[in-house]
Amino acid sequence: MDIKQALTSPASVFETPEQVLSAKGLTAQQRVSVLRQWSYDLRELLVATDENMGPGGESDVNGDLLSRIDGLLRELDPEYAEGSAPTMQGGV
16 A cells, blocks of 8 residues: 555545555554545535536535544544534545
8 A cells, every 4th residue: 555645645545434444554643644634635525516616416425425534533533523624624
């Protein structure tokens, strides 16, 4: 696994967010970083879709994926829920 690629484009390395947890070679902090980046990427895509700038029809799938990622982040990083931004883009 290319750790640099996983940190910059998680969806190109992992099929599911759950695979991040079982990936060998990642530290706990790297797992959190990968999931935070994936969450950020999905939020950006959802905003673009809402503004008719992205591919249509994927909002439900991406929303479900985002919920799973956010759930994993809350498990791994208790401070994640406290630091969540009130906007759709969230924050990384």
